[in-house]
Amino acid sequence: MKHVIVGISGASGTAIAAAVLERLKRESDWRTFLIMTPAAETTAEIEYAPGVDQLKALADVVCSPRDIGNSVASGTFRTEGMVIVPCSMKTVAGIACGYTDNLLLRAADVVLKERRQLTLVPREAPMNVIHCRNLLTLAELGCTIIPPVMTFYNRPESISDMVRHIACKVLDSFGIYENDMDRWEYHT
Numbered sequence: 001m002k003h004v005i006v007g008i009s010g011a012s013g014t015a016i017a018a019a020v021l022e023r024l025k026r027e028s029d030w031r032t033f034l035i036m037t038p039a040a041e042t043t044a045e046i047e048y049a050p051g052v053d054q055l056k057a058l059a060d061v062v063c064s065p066r067d068i069g070n071s072v073a074s075g076t077f078r079t080e081g082m083v084i085v086p087c088s089m090k091t092v093a094g095i096a097c098g099y100t101d102n103l104l105l106r107a108a109d110v111v112l113k114e115r116r117q118l119t120l121v122p123r124e125a126p127m128n129v130i131h132c133r134n135l136l137t138l139a140e141l142g143c144t145i146i147p148p149v150m151t152f153y154n155r156p157e158s159i160s161d162m163v164r165h166i167a168c169k170v171l172d173s174f175g176i177y178e179n180d181m182d183r184w185e186y187h188t
């Protein structure tokens with residue numbers, strides 16, 4: 001069984017987190033550990049119609065952000081890595097500075113120190129220089145950074161098409177290749 005940590009922080013884009021969790025749920029050999037910050041719960045209440053409980057029900061294990069002694073806080077607990085989707089600029093700053101004052105930040109710090117896969121879906125617009133510098137620091141540390149930008153070449157017909165595209169990119173970063181992703185194929 002492969003373990004992956006899914007962090008949801010308080011940026012806009014809860015639907016993308018739900019799409020990632022739904023897809024991981026279909027992978028029988030993957031087990032998800034969900035950490036939602038308090039701000040993520042607030043944002044989800046505002047923008048995710050099915051509700052926070054429905055979102056949490058998509059995960060195999062739900063961890064409290066206050067539970068700093070949780071398994072995922074230790075490098076000895078084997079995981080394939082972590083995705084933070086969406087990732088707020090506060091959480092980006094916390095990871096970039098090694099400021100691990102909640103379980104989500106501690107888990108990300110552990111994933112970095114163990115040199116495992118850390119995928120971020122940072123969401124803010126526009127970004128200021130602090131945001132850009134922090135993201136550069138994390139890119140230099142090897143994080144995969146997938147901003148939830150719109151894609152047009154696949155001719156999306158709905159927001160859920162765009163959400164699916166970003167979710168599939170996240171899964172790609174863990175070597176999980178979904179059949180329903182619109183992959184670019186062009187032959188002259």
Ligand SMILES: Cc1cc2nc3c(=O)[nH]c(=O)nc-3n(C[C@H](O)[C@H](O)[C@H](O)COP(=O)(O)O)c2cc1C
Nearest residue numbers: 009010011012037039040043088089090091123124
């Ligand atoms: C509805 C809503 C949308 C938000 N969207 C963003 C966003 O897109 N990006 C961001 O960096 N912060 C956003 N915020 C602010 C964060 O929630 C706030 O900075 C919070 O302290 C982040 O904490 P966390 O990283 O621990 O979740 C939003 C807040 C709310 C209530």
